[in-house]
Amino acid sequence: MPSAVRIESAGKSYGATVALDDVSLQIEPGQMVALLGPSGCGKTSLLRSIAGLSPLDSGTVRIGDVDVTHLPARHRPIGMVFQHYALFPNMSVAENISFPLAIRRERRAARDARVEELLALIGMSELADRYPNQLSGGQQQRVALARALAPEPDVLLLDEPLAALDAAIRNDLRDEIRRIQHRVGTTAVFVTHDQSEAMAVADRVAVMDRGRILEVAAPAEIYERPTSRFTATFVGSRNALELPVDADRVVRWGQAFEVPAPTAANGKALAVFRPEDVRITGRDGLPGTVDVVLFLGATSRIYLTVDGHTVHADLPSRAAAEYRPGQHVGVTVAADDVRVFAS
Amino acid sequence: MTSRGISRSTLLALWGVFLALPVAATMLYSVATVWRGRALPDGFTVHWWVQTLSEPRVVAALLRSTWLATLTVLIVAAVVLPALYWGYIRNPRIRTTMQVCALLPFALPFVVLAYGIKRLAGATEVTQPWEASPLLVVLGHVALAFPFFLWPVDGAMAAAGVRNLSEAAETSGASPLSTLFRVVIPNIRTGILTGAILTFATSFGEYSIARVITGSSFETLPVWQVAALQDNRGNPNGVAVMAMFTFVLMFVVSVLIARTGRGEPVRLLPGINTTQKR
Amino acid sequence: MTVTTPTAPGPAVTPPAAGPPPRPGSLRTFLTQWGPAIPFLVTAGGLLVAAALWLIRTSFAGPDGGWTLQAWQDIFTQRITRDAMVRSLGLSAIVATFCLVVGSVLAYLISGLARRGRAGAQALLNVAANFGGASLAIAMVSTLGAVGFVRLLLENWFGYQLGLDLYSVWGLVVTYIYFILPLYVLLVLPAMSVLRPEWWEAVQTAGGTRWQYWRRVGLPVLFPFLLSGWVLTFAWSLGQFSVPYALLGDTTTTSLITTRLGNFLFSATGGTNRFERAAALAVLLMVISALALVAYRRIAARMLARLEGLR
Numbered sequence: 023m024p025s026a027v028r029i030e031s032a033g034k035s036y037g038a039t040v041a042l043d044d045v046s047l048q049i050e051p052g053q054m055v056a057l058l059g060p061s062g063c064g065k066t067s068l069l070r071s072i073a074g075l076s077p078l079d080s081g082t083v084r085i086g087d088v089d090v091t092h093l094p095a096r097h098r099p100i101g102m103v104f105q106h107y108a109l110f111p112n113m114s115v116a117e118n119i120s121f122p123l124a125i126r127r128e129r130r131a132a133r134d135a136r137v138e139e140l141l142a143l144i145g146m147s148e149l150a151d152r153y154p155n156q157l158s159g160g161q162q163q164r165v166a167l168a169r170a171l172a173p174e175p176d177v178l179l180l181d182e183p184l185a186a187l188d189a190a191i192r193n194d195l196r197d198e199i200r201r202i203q204h205r206v207g208t209t210a211v212f213v214t215h216d217q218s219e220a221m222a223v224a225d226r227v228a229v230m231d232r233g234r235i236l237e238v239a240a241p242a243e244i245y246e247r248p249t250s251r252f253t254a255t256f257v258g259s260r261n262a263l264e265l266p267v268d269a270d271r272v273v274r275w276g277q278a279f280e281v282p283a284p285t286a287a288n289g290k291a292l293a294v295f296r297p298e299d300v301r302i303t304g305r306d307g308l309p310g311t312v313d314v315v316l317f318l319g320a321t322s323r324i325y326l327t328v329d330g331h332t333v334h335a336d337l338p339s340r341a342a343a344e345y346r347p348g349q350h351v352g353v354t355v356a357a358d359d360v361r362v363f364a365s
Numbered sequence: 366m367t368s369r370g371i372s373r374s375t376l377l378a379l380w381g382v383f384l385a386l387p388v389a390a391t392m393l394y395s396v397a398t399v400w401r402g403r404a405l406p407d408g409f410t411v412h413w414w415v416q417t418l419s420e421p422r423v424v425a426a427l428l429r430s431t432w433l434a435t436l437t438v439l440i441v442a443a444v445v446l447p448a449l450y451w452g453y454i455r456n457p458r459i460r461t462t463m464q465v466c467a468l469l470p471f472a473l474p475f476v477v478l479a480y481g482i483k484r485l486a487g488a489t490e491v492t493q494p495w496e497a498s499p500l501l502v503v504l505g506h507v508a509l510a511f512p513f514f515l516w517p518v519d520g521a522m523a524a525a526g527v528r529n530l531s532e533a534a535e536t537s538g539a540s541p542l543s544t545l546f547r548v549v550i551p552n553i554r555t556g557i558l559t560g561a562i563l564t565f566a567t568s569f570g571e572y573s574i575a576r577v578i579t580g581s582s583f584e585t586l587p588v589w590q591v592a593a594l595q596d597n598r599g600n601p602n603g604v605a606v607m608a609m610f611t612f613v614l615m616f617v618v619s620v621l622i623a624r625t626g627r628g629e630p631v632r633l634l635p636g637i638n639t640t641q642k643r
Numbered sequence: 644m645t646v647t648t649p650t651a652p653g654p655a656v657t658p659p660a661a662g663p664p665p666r667p668g669s670l671r672t673f674l675t676q677w678g679p680a681i682p683f684l685v686t687a688g689g690l691l692v693a694a695a696l697w698l699i700r701t702s703f704a705g706p707d708g709g710w711t712l713q714a715w716q717d718i719f720t721q722r723i724t725r726d727a728m729v730r731s732l733g734l735s736a737i738v739a740t741f742c743l744v745v746g747s748v749l750a751y752l753i754s755g756l757a758r759r760g761r762a763g764a765q766a767l768l769n770v771a772a773n774f775g776g777a778s779l780a781i782a783m784v785s786t787l788g789a790v791g792f793v794r795l796l797l798e799n800w801f802g803y804q805l806g807l808d809l810y811s812v813w814g815l816v817v818t819y820i821y822f823i824l825p826l827y828v829l830l831v832l833p834a835m836s837v838l839r840p841e842w843w844e845a846v847q848t849a850g851g852t853r854w855q856y857w858r859r860v861g862l863p864v865l866f867p868f869l870l871s872g873w874v875l876t877f878a879w880s881l882g883q884f885s886v887p888y889a890l891l892g893d894t895t896t897t898s899l900i901t902t903r904l905g906n907f908l909f910s911a912t913g914g915t916n917r918f919e920r921a922a923a924l925a926v927l928l929m930v931i932s933a934l935a936l937v938a939y940r941r942i943a944a945r946m947l948a949r950l951e952g953l954r
Contacts, residue, residue, distance in 0.1 A: 073844075073848055074847070074848075075844055075847065094847070095844075095847035095848050096846075096847050096848075096849075096850045096851055096852060097850075098848075100848055101848065101849070102844070102845070102848035104841050104844065104845060106839075106841060108839065108841035108842055108844065108845040110842060110845075110859075110860045110864075111864060111946075111949045111950050112860065112863040112864050112946075112949060113859075113860075121846075121849055121859070122850055122851075124859075125846075125849060125850045125851045125855055126850060153949055154949075155948065155949050155950065166845075169845075169849065170848070170849075173849070173850065373752045373755065376748075376749070376752060377749070377752060377753070377764070380749060383821075384771055384821070384825075386786055386792070386793060387779075387782035387783060387785065387786040387821065388782065389792065390782065390785040390786040390791060390793065391785045391786075393785075393792060394785045394792075400790065400795075403795065403799050404795050404796045404798075404799035404800055440686070443682070444682045444683045444686055444687070445683060447679035447680070447682070447683075448679055448680035448681075448682070448683035450679065451677075451678070451679040451680055452680065455675070455676065456676045456677065456680075458676075459677065459680045462680075462684070462688070463680075463683065463687075466687050466688045466691070468936055468940075469687075469688075469691045470691075471875060471878050471879060471882075471932060471935075471936060472878065472929060472932040472933045472935075472936050473691060473694070473695060473882075473929060473932070474881070474882025474883070474884060474901065474928055474932065475882065475884060475885075476882070476884035476901055476904060476905070476925075477694075477698065477904075477925040477928055477929060478691065478694055480698065480904070480908065480921060480922070480925055481693075481694025481695060481697055481698045481925065482690065482694050484694075484697055484698065484701055484918075484922070485693055485694055488697065504686065505690075507686055507687070508686060508687050508691050511683075511687050570776070570777070570778065571885075572776050572777050572884070572885035572888075572889070573776075573884045573885050573888075586777075587776065587777035587778070587885065588777075590778065590780075590781060590889070591777045591780070591888070591889045594777070594781055594784065594889055595889075595892050601784075601785075604781050605781060605785055607778075607781075608777075608778040608781035608782055608785075612774075612778060615774065
């Protein structure tokens with residue numbers, strides 16, 4: 023039965039370092055929430071406090087109706103997947119998966135049936151008797167996932183599950199994790215520092231920095247309309263320029279764009295816009311020079327020097343083909359596509 | 366401290382006491398005037414220390430042991446370093462062979478080897494004159510103490526990435542010999558130091574080989590110690606002095622090892638490759 | 644020294660002037676592959692192997708230079724020697740088992756210490772394990788001998804008469820344990836780092852207790868290494884000479900295989916073929932130790948393979 027997870031005012035410090043600073047988060051049943059942020063932002067601490075592996079200094083954690091704040095990990099209805107798989111080397115794949123069930127002293131027949139079911143779910147039915155050292159990284163992680171799901175936990179916790187894998191299989195496994203989570207319907211929390219991963223996999227993304235949650239929203243929202251400066255610069259590839267605030271409370275970048283300044287800005291503001299929103303024209307707009315054109319497949323990235331700043335623009339490759347290094351062009355950005363923050 | 370921390374400290378402390386008792390006992394004996402049957406000696410004196418350490422026979426034994434141990438270390442280093450180095454950069458099978466050889470001293474107890482070497486030397490006319498020679502003792506020590514040099518140095522070479530270093534040196538134009546001396550050895554200094562210290566300690570305290578090969582003619586310190594211990598007319602205090610002396614020496618040695626080793630687990634269990642750190 | 648790339652054995656690139664080439668390719672290959680290791684192979688490997696072979700030959704040597712089983716027969720028929728064998732094996736087994744049970748716990752405790760503590764512990768252990776036999780014997784006599792420190796202490800402070808006789812088998816057990824326990828701990832200490840903290844976390848999140856962790860994951864993974872430690876400790880105990888000889892001297896009442904060997908070597912016991920008997924005992928020791936070594940490698944190898952490739 024998937025449950026809601028509710029964290030209220032969680033606080034945790036290690037000596038002088040604050041890992042979690044009054045963090046609150048609500049996760050609906052069956053949802054996959056990604057905790058996204060750079061190292062040291064507290065995402066792993068938060069996950070581990072849900073798991074019960076690191077007790078909180080203050081605040082509460084509820085899973086479903088139960089306050090689990092003071093319960094040790096083994097009494098919580100959770101399943102966890104670790105970055106480095108943590109499969110038991112002395113057990114076969116089948117034994118690893120049935121481990122949580124063996125702990126709960128379930129009958130042999132029931133255990134075996136469940137293991138078979140899970141092996142089919144991860145597509146590794148023929149590998150039941152292999153040992154972890156005979157499996158690839160991706161296979162090991164799938165076994166770890168099956169092991170975590172075996173006791174039908176209320177919440178599935180994933181601690182950077184793709185970070186240790188080769189780039190080639192990372193995307194495939196990411197999709198498979200998502201597919202399986204959907205199919206089984208378990209509430210899930212996914213920790214990662216990779217923003218494209220977070221947005222691909224999650225129903226909602228919680229962006230964290232320095233022990234705080236900055237915003238929680240659907241991936242598209244986070245991407246299109248970030249509400250905090252940190253999110254704006256962390257998520258997605260961006261151009262970020264520091265520009266002066268004019269006397270009439272407007273942030274202006276030559277002929278490129280003109281947007282109202284945020285109320286908090288004094289003197290300087292940070293203007294952020296996406297590469298795909300940069301318009302390159304022949305005449306209008308702020309004058310600039312093409313530095314280099316990088317062919318990336320379907321799109322190309324053009325680096326330009328405009329008004330002393332380096333700007334990058336993403337265009338469909340066919341359109342990008344017209345531009346050459348050294349060429350003089352004009353640059354504009356629609357006002358709606360520019361977000362400004364206090365500097 | 367957690368309750369687990371407390372019980373851990375207690376257990377380790379108990380063990381510490383167990384280990385300290387004989388050393389304390391030896392210390393007391395070495396400074397006791399008379400010890401008649403009470404828990405502690407009647408009085409204390411440095412007389413025994415002065416007397417024993419100035420006895421010519423003892424000094425001679427000390428010098429012999431030191432000479433033996435030093436020579437052993439030098440030969441072991443000279444023999445092991447090039448071989449191990451070559452094993453890293455050219456022929457990995459050398460390393461495997463060396464590791465297997467390093468297990469042989471566990472299969473060949475020292476006394477067995479000593480006897481084997483002696484008989485071997487006595488078998489042919491060419492080597493006959495050396496049958497009871499101290500140089501044979503050195504050889505025996507080299508054959509049996511080298512694992513204690515091999516293991517730390519091997520660990521240090523692996524940690525320093527000798528292979529990569531050598532390739533960098535080679536592409537810069539250096540010959541293998543010069544690479545060994547200018548690049549490799551400076552980078553494995555701590556391993557060499559630890560290995561040298563352990564080898565020295567092993568050779569210094571070794572009794573069986575010296576006794577079996579040279580009989581009592583080349584009296585090293587341990588040989589003297591056993592003879593003195595079994596000599597009913599000898600004085601127990603003098604014997605205790607030299608034992609204490611050896612303990613202090615070994616303790617200093619271990620402190621040195623601990624400082625150079627810096628807490629890395631010395632890879633004494635042959636074959637266990639701890640490729641990842643805890 | 645010039646750097647040469649190894650060439651495959653076969654016809655040389657520049658054929659020699661005259662005569663059939665004595666396969667220069669393979670000799671040169673051998674030298675380039677093994678050259679710097681030759682001094683090592685000769686001293687360490689060669690010496691050990693040659694000595695072992697010579698001992699085997701001697702144990703079968705007859706009075707006229709032929710081959711005979713006399714020495715072997717003698718050592719198994721002579722009661723004192725037979726007793727010595729049984730005593731040695733028993734002593735070593737007791738010591739090794741004690742080390743396994745107590746030492747494993749101690750090693751685990753030490754592995755959990757912070758860096759400085761661990762370094763300090765290792766230093767002490769190195770001291771204890773490196774006690775030369777002679778000094779140790781002296782220390783033991785000072786502690787548990789007839790007028791030993793601990794004995795006197797117990798008598799005077801607690802009124803307790805220590806029944807332990809240092810010169811009996813149990814006295815030897817205590818003595819051996821003193822310096823072999825640190826050796827065991829040093830041997831298995833690296834194995835402790837094989838245990839990944841994530842496994843304990845995985846057990847917790849799967850609902851298991853500490854006991855279940857040790858029973859199902861921790862001990863099964865560690866046991867092969869502990870067992871190989873047992874085997875090595877057994878072999879090491881068996882081969883001890885200095886300590887028992889220093890304590891027991893040439894007496895024959897409490898003999899071990901090694902002291903018996905010493906008897907044959909140093910005193911005139913054993914009759915005319917005493918050197919052959921000594922050789923036979925030496926070979927016996929070698930065989931037992933070699934078997935122990937093989938067992939040790941086998942046991943550890945399987946678990947090592949399972950751990951390989953788990954990052």
